[in-house]
Amino acid sequence: xxxHPVKLIVExxxxxxxxxxxxxxxxAIPHLIWVLLFSIVIVFAAIANWIATLVxxxxxxxxxxxxxxxxxxxxxLDAYLWLVANPYPGFVGEEGEYPIDITLPGPAPQPxxxxxxxxxxxxxxxxxxxxxxxxxxxxxxxxxxxxxxGGGALxxxxxxxxxxxxxxxxxxxxxxxxxxxxxxxxxxxxxAYLLFVTERYPNADPTAxxxxxxxxxxxxxxxxxxxxxxxxxxxxxxxxVLLALPHLVWLVxxxxxxxxxxxxxxxxxxxxxTPARPLHRFVAAWIRYRLHVYAFLYLVANPFPGFTGEAxxxxxxxxxxxxxxxxxxxxxxxxxxxxxxxxxxxALGWALFLSAVYTWxxxxxxxxxxWGLRNLSAYALRYDAQTNAYLxxxxxxxxxxxxxxxxxEPQHExxxxxxx
Amino acid sequence: VTARSGARAALLxxxxxxxxxxxxxxxxxxxxxPLRLAHLDPHDYFTAAQLRASASFSSFNDWxxxxxxxxxxxxxxxxxxxxxxxxxxxxxxxxxxxMLLGMLGFALVWxxxxxxxxxxxxxxxxxxxxxxxYADYLFGNWFALGGQFVFLCLALAxxxxxxxxxxxxxxxxxxxxxxxxxxxxxxxxxxxxPVHRLxxxxxxxxxxxxxxxxxxxxxxxxxQAVHDVTSLPNAEAMGIGPSRRVVLWDTLLDGRxxxxxxxIVLAHEIGHLARHHIWKDVGWYALFAFPxxxxxxxxxxxxxxxxxxxxxxLSLLVLVVLGLLALPLQNxxxxxxxxxxxxxxxxxxxxxxxATALFRRFVPTTLDEPDPSTLDYLLQENHPTIxxxxxMAKAYATSAAQSP
Numbered sequence: 001x002x003x004h005p006v007k008l009i010v011e012x013x014x015x016x017x018x019x020x021x022x023x024x025x026x027x028a029i030p031h032l033i034w035v036l037l038f039s040i041v042i043v044f045a046a047i048a049n050w051i052a053t054l055v056x057x058x059x060x061x062x063x064x065x066x067x068x069x070x071x072x073x074x075x076x077l078d079a080y081l082w083l084v085a086n087p088y089p090g091f092v093g094e095e096g097e098y099p100i101d102i103t104l105p106g107p108a109p110q111p112x113x114x115x116x117x118x119x120x121x122x123x124x125x126x127x128x129x130x131x132x133x134x135x136x137x138x139x140x141x142x143x144x145x146x147x148x149x150g151g152g153a154l155x156x157x158x159x160x161x162x163x164x165x166x167x168x169x170x171x172x173x174x175x176x177x178x179x180x181x182x183x184x185x186x187x188x189x190x191x192a193y194l195l196f197v198t199e200r201y202p203n204a205d206p207t208a209x210x211x212x213x214x215x216x217x218x219x220x221x222x223x224x225x226x227x228x229x230x231x232x233x234x235x236x237x238x239x240x241v242l243l244a245l246p247h248l249v250w251l252v253x254x255x256x257x258x259x260x261x262x263x264x265x266x267x268x269x270x271x272x273x274t275p276a277r278p279l280h281r282f283v284a285a286w287i288r289y290r291l292h293v294y295a296f297l298y299l300v301a302n303p304f305p306g307f308t309g310e311a312x313x314x315x316x317x318x319x320x321x322x323x324x325x326x327x328x329x330x331x332x333x334x335x336x337x338x339x340x341x342x343x344x345x346x347a348l349g350w351a352l353f354l355s356a357v358y359t360w361x362x363x364x365x366x367x368x369x370x371w372g373l374r375n376l377s378a379y380a381l382r383y384d385a386q387t388n389a390y391l392x393x394x395x396x397x398x399x400x401x402x403x404x405x406x407x408x409e410p411q412h413e414x415x416x417x418x419x420x
Numbered sequence: 421v422t423a424r425s426g427a428r429a430a431l432l433x434x435x436x437x438x439x440x441x442x443x444x445x446x447x448x449x450x451x452x453x454p455l456r457l458a459h460l461d462p463h464d465y466f467t468a469a470q471l472r473a474s475a476s477f478s479s480f481n482d483w484x485x486x487x488x489x490x491x492x493x494x495x496x497x498x499x500x501x502x503x504x505x506x507x508x509x510x511x512x513x514x515x516x517x518x519m520l521l522g523m524l525g526f527a528l529v530w531x532x533x534x535x536x537x538x539x540x541x542x543x544x545x546x547x548x549x550x551x552x553x554y555a556d557y558l559f560g561n562w563f564a565l566g567g568q569f570v571f572l573c574l575a576l577a578x579x580x581x582x583x584x585x586x587x588x589x590x591x592x593x594x595x596x597x598x599x600x601x602x603x604x605x606x607x608x609x610x611x612x613x614p615v616h617r618l619x620x621x622x623x624x625x626x627x628x629x630x631x632x633x634x635x636x637x638x639x640x641x642x643x644q645a646v647h648d649v650t651s652l653p654n655a656e657a658m659g660i661g662p663s664r665r666v667v668l669w670d671t672l673l674d675g676r677x678x679x680x681x682x683x684i685v686l687a688h689e690i691g692h693l694a695r696h697h698i699w700k701d702v703g704w705y706a707l708f709a710f711p712x713x714x715x716x717x718x719x720x721x722x723x724x725x726x727x728x729x730x731x732x733x734l735s736l737l738v739l740v741v742l743g744l745l746a747l748p749l750q751n752x753x754x755x756x757x758x759x760x761x762x763x764x765x766x767x768x769x770x771x772x773x774x775a776t777a778l779f780r781r782f783v784p785t786t787l788d789e790p791d792p793s794t795l796d797y798l799l800q801e802n803h804p805t806i807x808x809x810x811x812m813a814k815a816y817a818t819s820a821a822q823s824p
Contacts, residue, residue, distance in 0.1 A: 233509045236520075239527045242566040246519060246573035292511075303511035304520040314511050 004203045005105035006192045008185030012099040016166035064107040067195040069093035075102045075188045082155045083162040084180035102188045110199040122194045125202045129190040131350040132183040153347040155183045175401030182403045185209040205372035206403030218406035220321035221389040232363035244297040269331045275323045284320040285309035291318045298356035300377040326396040338391040341399045345387045352380035379403045451763045457811040462790045477787035488536035495532040496737040503733030515580045517729040519573045525736040583726035591713035599706040610659040615642035634694040640665045657692035680774035691764025754802035772813040779809045
């Protein structure tokens with residue numbers, strides 16, 4: 001896989017100023033006005049760039065620079081709005097002066113047919129970008145097209161949760177920061193493609209976008225298996241939803257028993273401080289089974305899964321910890337404590353759905369899943385499993401929202417901040 | 421070995437005798453045994469244009485049926501030969517893999533039959549019999565396939581679970597299990613059918629009188645709204661015990677049928693309930709289930725038995741072929757039950773004139789052929805032909821006139 005020419009630079013130190021966090025939206029008003037004006041100009045500039053690129057085969061240097069400045073500016077503004085970074089951004093997209101930055105390639109020849117159809121080719125990326133959030137998403141209001149700094153489900157949730165967390169702690173949780181940075185990075189790649197800065201399609205792979213970012217500490221609930229098996233059977237892909245139906249029915253029936261098991265386990269964990277082993281095993285099997293089914297349904301893995309959620313039976317598997325002591329306060333208040341994680345999980349659900357739809361088309365055509373979308377889906381599934389494991393009392397470790405898989409040894413730069 | 425073979429032969433004879441006795445009991449009917457139906461000429465009852473229209477409509481449908489059936493058999497034969505390759509797409513155990521192979525087999529059948537279904541829909545829309553849109557048809561068909569997958573998986577879980585435990589004799593337990601499921605579905609179907617109560621007071625009073633006459637007790641009469649998908653008239657009796665009911669399609673109540681004709685329809689459906697036809701249906705199903713599962717078990721042995729996923733593609737083919745072979749017999753049984761319901765209707769209403777009018781009206785409204793060819797009659801007709809139904813009304817009128 002060739003490196004994407006549009007790269008995300010993350011030099012944020014997670015520290016947040018409580019005052020600027022509290023007034024963030026109001027402080028951003030001048031930027032919001034400015035971005036609106038900037039976007040209007042960009043629409044005309046983009047049309048000019050489109051025609052020039054079609055004629056010359058390469059974008060003109062001046063227009064290219066202008067587009068790059070706009071993309072960088074939107075990345076800075078989004079990072080500021082969504083609390084992915086702390087400092088107040090500049091107004092012209094200065095390069096290398098903001099902790100969340102974008103490096104963009106110089107003007108290069110682009111195939112004319114890709115240029116001609118760019119707006120249509122970019123549509124899937126625009127939709128995914130809207131689900132993730134960040135700048136440049138195109139939204140429609142009362143039938144009129146508007147362009148500019150849009151909002152996506154994931155970024156919005158990250159910002160709202162990050163706002164509360166930053167106010168209380170004076171720092172942004174690393175998981176939320178990484179998720180927000182990923183959204184900003186993907187949106188920038190999408191804009192770079194849309195505005196003819198590059199002909200390379202945006203890469204949804206979170207691990208590639210966050211390449212230079214330290215991995216969070218290893219979570220006790222994590223994915224294992226061979227991620228590189230991207231082969232997909234076209235026939236089972238075509239009928240994937242229907243083939244998953246018996247599993248979904250079984251998942252729901254099993255879930256009925258899980259409700260009672262979790263209630264019983266809640267009492268056991270509250271009283272003894274540790275979940276009952278048989279109940280723990282029963283719930284763990286359900287969560288693992290759910291992962292297998294969702295991995296199959298959302299095309300993150302290829303084979304038809306078994307019905308028992310047995311460990312080691314599926315290419316994308318889940319490691320679940322043995323029963324261990326849990327904090328009784330956390331156990332007692334588990335449902336309210338899980339609400340932020342459920343919110344992030346719901347936001348990621350949209351991205352997962354879109355990723356599956358795109359993968360469906362690609363896998364039907366090529367017989368294999370795209371690596372980037374596969375990793376985005378795996379991220380969403382991992383977070384879903386961690387959320388369920390937390391909510392259903394398998395662990396009292398909070399789900400980690402970072403798109404990066406945890407490292408056995410802490411590699412991240414601010415270990416103390418890596419809680420959420 | 422000889423003694424063992426003899427014992428087996430004796431057992432087979434005993435089972436055949438039990439089967440025959442059960443079939444005889446189920447075949448028992450209220451239609452008088454010596455009733456001879458006259459052969460009527462359709463031209464005496466229908467205009468040449470009506471006969472031409474119904475012949476043309478049915479002819480296309482017949483071709484589609486043959487094409488669809490042939491495609492199904494050929495598709496499944498190919499699947500039986502090569503389908504086992506799909507086992508590599510499964511990370512499930514043997515039963516889960518069997519489920520996957522079963523579902524893929526059904527998916528293949530769906531795919532090969534889809535063009536015929538679309539062509540048939542085009543034909544029905546052209547004749548204003550169906551109002552279903554092509555997109556609705558495709559999506560509806562798709563979701564219906566999902567429902568089939570769920571039930572198929574349940575069936576395979578039972579069959580393969582038993583086959584892996586009991587080996588060769590799984591069929592002896594699987595057959596009763598399927599009969600139990602058939603009974604369950606017969607019971608719950610009315611609750612799954614979206615209906616509303618019959619608002620027409622006159623018809624409700626009529627239904628109550630007919631229920632009293634046929635001695636079935638209180639049976640709800642409901643209406644199913646189908647007018648936005650079809651113009652075909654239909655009614656059915658469904659349910660057993662407390663779930664029994666009569667369901668009229670709202671296309672029957674759109675003014676094309678007189679109250680007298682609707683009375684015949686109601687009496688016919690109540691006749692089904694009076695003669696316990698739903699129970700008899702399950703009974704017949706049981707009689708076919710035992711030899712059917714046995715033959716399936718026999719065929720599956722070529723691929724290691726029904727407990728092995730490799731046997732599933734072949735089993736699907738065998739199942740379909742057995743179904744096709746049994747089709748003439750099943751249609752004959754169905755026609756027999758329908759004829760009895762017709763007779764019950766005539767006996768309850770004493771109105772052969774309205775019955776004849778109703779059956780005559782079926783030709784322009786359903787475009788059914790009044791007197792189809794013998795092959796179509798054997799393979800596709802699960803009701804007596806319209807000419808047979810008119811002949812029965814005529815026979816009833818004659819016998820009523822002769823009786824004191």
